[in-house]
């Protein structure tokens with residue numbers, strides 16, 4: 001049952017056939033882990049908090065730097081030097097005091113990650129490096145946790161959903177095998193704020209749809225976003241039976 | 251035969267495999283993924299996968315940033 005204040009707050013959801021009171025209750029009951037509170041994590045967390053996702057677990061171990069503010073729109077200049085998760089928890093609770101926000105203020109190893117995965121319905125990978133992405137992917141495959149991956153750099157974005165609940169789910173390693181090769185991230189290549197914001201916003205949209213039980217357009221489908229032309233390209237990813245992370249032959 | 255690589259027509263020997271195409275492209279493959287006609291071909295299949303005339307190939311890099 002929604003309270004009177006919730007009915008008022010979520011009235012624009014309640015008007016939607018795809019949400020309604022039942023959907024809003026699903027959002028309220030949902031627990032989502034968002035890893036990385038940067039340019040992807042800021043809008044993702046803020047939209048999910050506003051939408052009334054009942055429990056948000058936010059993870060990051062960085063302090064806010066002035067160079068973050070060009071794209072990480074959840075933060076204020078006066079807050080530089082403070083822990084991002086603490087700042088974001090305040091921000092999320094001021095957007096929506098009806099929800100619970102829990103902070104993880106340290107780098108998670110595989111063991112802690114797998115414990116955290118047991119307590120949530122869904123994971124958003126909003127990290128900024130390949131090492132974390134592969135660590136999160138492997139833990140989600142093992143825990144059969146649903147994972148929405150976003151990434152952005154320069155004017156480009158990437159978005160994909162791996163529903164590890166399902167046996168046909170591909171994984172991040174099927175798509176981008178782990179390697180020691182140098183890959184591009186925001187600090188070595190730069191990024192335009194609205195591009196990373198677009199991808200983080202899409203992660204929130206897909207999270208809401210997943211919680212509501214609506215079909216996803218990015219399940220095993222990689223979306224590439226071109227911020228210059230505003231074109232989206234779609235590629236199908238099939239589970240690689242030889243994948244060392246999710247395949248049978250691991 | 252001709253294939254399309256990231257929008258550009260590219261001539262390769264008939265029956266070429268993905269690995270052969272990549273060698274002749276001489277491009278860095280740092281954390282790259284490759285799709286043929288909209289389907290990602292996993293790296294473990296690059297050595298055996300044969301390309302066909304007119305195949306539309308997309309080659310792009312993983313992005314880690316966020």
Ligand SMILES: [Zn+2]
Pocket residue numbers: 170171172173174175239240243244245246247
């Ligand atoms: Zn895999």
